[in-house]
Amino acid sequence: MEQQAVALDYQAVLEQVAADVAPLIGSGRPAAYIPALAGVDPGRFGMAVADLHGTVHGVGDWRRPFSAQSITKVFTLALVLAAGGDALWRRVGREPSGNPFNSLVQLEYENGIPRNPFINAGALVVTDALQTLTGDASSELLEFLREESGNPELGFDAEVAASEAAHGDRNAALAHFMASYGNIAGPVPALLDHYFWQCSIEMSCADLTLAARFLARHGLRADGSRLLSRSEAKQINAVMLTCGTYDAAGEFAHRVGLPGKSGVGGGIVAVVPGRCTLCVWSPGLDERGNSVAGVAALDRFTTLTGLSVF
């Protein structure tokens, strides 16, 4: 049976979701391996939905900025595909890794080609590609996010970026290891700086729902111009579905049924292609690095509304 695009009362749905997941807020733990993130209040919860035209509804802390972290990997990937096309896929795969996001182990067996663009190794390759294409990967990303969200105030959190750099041995190891296979073009120290700056961008649920709309709009930017072809937008959504929540992507697809991308700041962006974008934030993470209340909220949202890609 074909699903009708019935007008939904997003505000009422969000309020219901927030009430339903309230007992889970504070479960899990904020990321501790980046000390500047460990101090975030685990009692926070916000969620927003943006429709295709940019009307945003939200509940809780939906306007409060948080550390976007790995959610930014979606946008960096989009900018590289927009500027460089398919060439990227010779350097990074599109398969789930089944391993933690910062794992080193597969890289040696697979000749320095990361499994997908959303584990840290893959994101480092994507950032390296953006650096080659533009000369200033982090500024390029920030500019794009400001334009799409309509929020010129968006910026980096210098304390988080410095904290990541100070505890960045794992990411440095990944980057140097891939460089030894010839899969990093630029100097590793500059690449790591850009990568950490990107991860430190602070955005609210409202900002992220707006910025991700090109994924629900089949590649069209907020101003109506085309960022990606319809097929490229589909490809990013597909990789989000299969790889966006790391080694929990199967569980996320099972529960939520939408392309999604999480970050260790506790945010998750999800996309209903042709319909809307969602973002939820709550800093308590499960052992795989995904927000406990966040996944539950998206699960509840798709159950209540029937909105899913399946």
Ligand SMILES: NC(=O)CC[C@H](N)C(=O)O
């Ligand atoms: N999953 C994440 O959000 C990880 C991003 C984090 N900045 C890191 O590189 O470790």
